[in-house]
Amino acid sequence: MSDEETNDRGNTTEFVSLSAGDQGFCVPITSIREIRRWSQVTALPFAEDSVLGVMNLRGAVIPIVDLAARLGLGTTEIGARNIVVVVAIGPRIMGMLVDSVSEILSVNTETIRPNPTIRRDGGASHVTGLLPVDDIMLRVLDLDALFAREGEEAA
Amino acid sequence: MSNETLRDTFFAECEELIESLTEGLQVVASGAWDGETINAIFRAVHSIKGAAGAFGFTDLVTFAHAYETVLDLIRSDKLDIAPDVLRLITRSSDALAELVDTTRQQGSASLDPVRDLIGELEATAKDAKADTPPEPEFTWAPLALLPIEVEAPAPAQGFTIRFAPGASFYANGHEPVRFLSALDALGNLTVTCDSSAVPPLDGFDFDAGYLVWTLTLEGASDEEAIRRVFAFAEGLCTLDIAPLGDSTAPDLPEVEVEAAPLFIARAPAVDPPADPPADAPVTPAAAPPARAAAPRAPAPPVQTTLRVDPERVDRLINSVGELIINHAVISQKLESCGLGTDSEIMAALDDYRYLAREIQEAVMSIRAQPVKALFQRMGRVVREAGEATGKAVMFISEGEATEIDKTILERLADPLTHMLRNSVDHGLETAEKRRAAGKSEVGSVRLSAAHRSGHVVIEVSDDGAGLNRERILAKAMEKGLVPPDAKLTEPEIDNLLFMPGFSTAENVTNLSGRGVGMDVVKTTITSLGGKVxxxxxxxxxxxxxISLPLTLAVLDGMIIGVGAETMVLPLSSVVETVRPQRRDIHEIAGELVLSVRGTYVPIVDLALLFGMRSAKGQSAERSYVLLDAGGASIAVAVDAIQDQRQVVIKSLEGNYGTVPGIAAATILGDGKIALxxxxxxxxxxxxxxRNARPLIELEA
Structure with a gap:
């Protein structure tokens, strides 16, 4: 989402808002493939703590990641109420375990505020912007940045 | 169609043409060739030249032209296939293949490496032309006798037609393809288009006719019928019609046609340049050599093939894999409903399984390709290696029709190249040594492929001196790969060859012997699920x-329970399963070993290794699976051994990445994933x- 592109036209983008680790996030709807209920996964050896395992998505083997754990917000307590958001990151398909998914937001991209936090360890770099909705604030997630490390590990 | 796709098609066709070229040359080398063989070789080179011209690959054209000239002389019997000529045309075929490869990769190719070869080709062509007997030697005396002889083969005769429409042809609204289809109705038509006259776009005259077609019409007997086809285009195109087998001098018979009163008398008029004139009148029946018989021989059945994007096939394979998994899911669900195996629905489900298996096999066979093309390329490698080392090598390939999965096939080229070079470089002795050992001076390297109990077995063998085990062991000790006091069995010594950093070559040649090689060969084969x-x-x-699985898409596996998880062990590496007694398990410095018939095998606790909780704590209560992989044995402790079955391999790499110790995943009957x-x-x-054993320092 480059700013130049969106300014003059005042483009609207659709986001899906979700919550993980008691925080509100949103993800561009274009990167979401589907949303499904939690089902049992097969654990992967030697995986990071945030990687819960792999799941069978109609014949494809996709990894399921605990979003909260990935963001350093503690592990999600797994129960039948949890939701798996299946996202496409480049050619990869993976699932993110979240607490809940709330709604689809049509957002004028101009209303997205830049992330003001400066953290030297880059821990917050996967939050590209802040989106005020009503009286709450949603963090716009950059999935590419968030899951990039996974790819490097694989290589 | 973009230019890019056109180019891809061109190179794909070149590959096929080179394949038929190589094939033809093999037939020639074996001696069982006839005129059609030479024609096929010539056509292949000619087609490459024509198409290369259209794409502006001038270097390719130059070389193909020189090559073609020599082949043309052979085709018209002006040049005998003497051993040196055979060697020349074989080398040229290798060079042509290489030029095509380079052109594909770099967009153009330099003629420098083949400069000498072109010189040789040209010299050969010049000599042959000089040797051709002068015209006056032909005597027309037998003319009166011959018509009787010719009548029988006449119906199977054919013609070569050179069809060059001019600008006025197109101006009159004619369409070449109509003429071609009309000709096609007369017999078996082969069309070659020479587009070499087509200028670059800026100099292109849109009204001019640049294309020249060379048509071979087999089975047509009547030149008049051909002339009638072109009746409308008379004067608008250049048309040369010559009986088949004599396209080199189309003008000459043309003159004779006018003179001969009968059509059937024309045929012998064409033959004399080929036949020894002395033979013809006396024994006309014996006169036609191989070449004259060629037009009569039916064209070999053309195998029609389908070019399909491999991705589509992969998609199909995936879906079929799903189908099989789906079957397993349904059958498991039905069983849990309490339906017995004798119920009707279970019987119907059995049919479903058979059908699904059948579809799977059929789909797999689409991906399977014969090893022929690969083996032909390997023949080139051996010849090159022979030349580079100055050793006379005979390359024998067997089982070229053996089919193997395309992906495996593609990844075999590098290891095979290396192994064959090794065989020539290290395996075969020099001519002097061979003579001293009482062997033929020409060493042979054999490459064979065969199906053996669900695997493809590829063998690379040489008739050289055999491995020098003393030297191998000495070298390995010198390089510190084994402790100096190690006692190794013969197979263990042989396997040292596969260790990284091992090279026995006394002198490092540019062919092999840099110490990277056999270990890479082994890694590649192993990654394909094979063994060396x-x-x-x-x-x-x-x-x-080399023993390889038939396909990479399914695997025979042993289903095991590890902690709460289900996992799959490749059956190919399973030696046996054991339920040992407590006294068979020993502890050595915290590590467990299992004694199996007198040997001690290290125990690997999968649950522990993969960080899962084992269901059973007591090691003696668990089952053990003996694995043999990479020449080493381990005993894997598992919690349950459930089943043996074929599983569909699902990659983990695409969406996740590689996991140490895990090859892939599969989906079980209940829809769950097993690693x-x-x-x-x-x-x-x-x-x-496992440092207790001397051999292993590989990780460092």
Whole structure:
């Protein structure tokens, strides 16, 4: 989402808002493939703590990641109420375990505020912007940045 | 169609043409060739030249032209296929293949490496032309006798037609393809288009006719019928019609046609340049050599093939895999409903399974390709290696029709190249040594493929001196690969060849012997799910055996329980399963070993290794699976052994990444995912702990 592109036209983008680790996030709807209920996964050896395992998505083997754990917000307590958001990151398909998914937001991209936090360890770099909705604030997630490390590990 | 796709098509066709070229040359080398063989060779080179011209690959055209000239002389019997000529045209075919490869990769190719070859080709062509007997030697005396002889083969005769429409042809609204289809109705038509006259776009005159077609019409007997086809275009195109087998001098018979009163008398008028004139009148029946018989021989059945994007096939394979999994899901669900195997629905489900298997096999066979093309390329490698080392080598290939999965096939080229070079460079002795050993001076390198019990077995063997085990061991000790006091069995010594950093070559040649090689060969084969082995007999040669799975898409697996998870062990590496007594398990410095018939095998606790909780704590209560991978054995402790079955391999790499010790995943009957264990990696994963044995320092 480059700013130049969106300014003059005042483009609207659709986001899906979700919550993980008691925080509100949103993800561009274009990167979401589907949303499904939690089902049992097969654990992967030697995986990071945030990687819960792999799941069978109609014949494809996709990894399921605990979003909260990935963001350093503690592990999600797994129960039948949890939701798996299946996202496409480049050619990869993976699932993110979240607490809940709330709604689809049509957002004028101009209303997205830049992330003001400066953290030297880059821990917050996967939050590209802040989106005020009503009286709450949603963090716009950059999935590419968030899951990039996974790819490097694989290589 | 973009230019890019056109180019891709061109190169794909070149590949096929080179394949038929190589094939033709093999037939020639074997001696069982006829005129059609030479024609096919010529056509292949000619087609490459024509198409290369259209794409502006001038270097390719230059070389193909020189090559073609020599082949044309052979075709018209002006040049005999003497051993040196055979060698020349074989080398030229290799060079042509290489030029095409380079052009494909770099967009153009330099003629420098083939400059000498072109010179040789041109010199040969010049000599042959000079040798051609002068015209006056032909006597027309037998003319009166011959018509009787010619009548029988006449119906099977054919013609070569050179069809060059001019600008006025197009101006009159004619369409070449109509003429071609009209000709096609007369007999078996082969069309070659020479587009070499087509200028670059800026100099292109849109009204001019640049294309020249060379048409071979087999089975047509009546030149008049051909003339009638072109009746409308008379004067608008240049048309040369010559009986088949004599396209070199189309003008000459043209004159004779006018003179001969009968059509059938024309045929012998064409033959004399080929036939020894003295033979013809006396024994006309015996006169036609191989070439004259060629037009009569029916064209070999053309195998029609379908070019399909491999991705589509992969998609199909995936879907079929799903189908099989789906079957397993349904059958498991039905069983849990309490339906017995004798119920009707279960019987119908059995049919479903058979059908699904059948579809799977059929789909797999689409991906399967004969090893022929690969083996032909390997023939080139051997010849090159022979030339580089100055050794006379005979290359023998067997089982070229053996089919193997395309992906495996593609990844075999590098290891085979290396092994064959090794065989020529290290395996075969020099001519002097061979003579001294009472062997033929020409060494032979054999490449064979065969199906053997669900695997493809590829063997690379030479009739050289065999492995020098003393030298191998000495070298390995010198390089510190084995402790100096190690006592190794013969197979263990042989396997040293596969260790990284090992090279026995006294002198490092540019062919092989840089110490990267056999270990890479082994890694590649292993990654394909295969095994490599060596057998060697002193003085008689060595044989490398590669055993590969038929496909990468399914695997015979043993389903095991590890903690709460289900996993799959590749059956290919499973030796046996054991339920040992407590006294068979020993502890050595915290590590467990299992004694199996007198030997001690390290125990790997999968649950522990993969960080899962084992269901049973007591080691003696568990089952053990003996794995043999990479020449080492381990005993894998598992919690349950459930089943043996074929599983569909699902990659983990696409969406996740590689996992140490895990090769891939599969989907079980209940829809759950089970991980497939990579036996080789597992051995390597635990090998640092196996320092008790001398051989293993590989990780460092």
């Amino acid at each position: 082995g060596i057998t060697s007999l002193a003085g008689e040669g060595s044989t490398f055996t 497939i264990i990579d036996s080789e990696a597992l051995v390597e994963l635990v090998s640092p702990r």
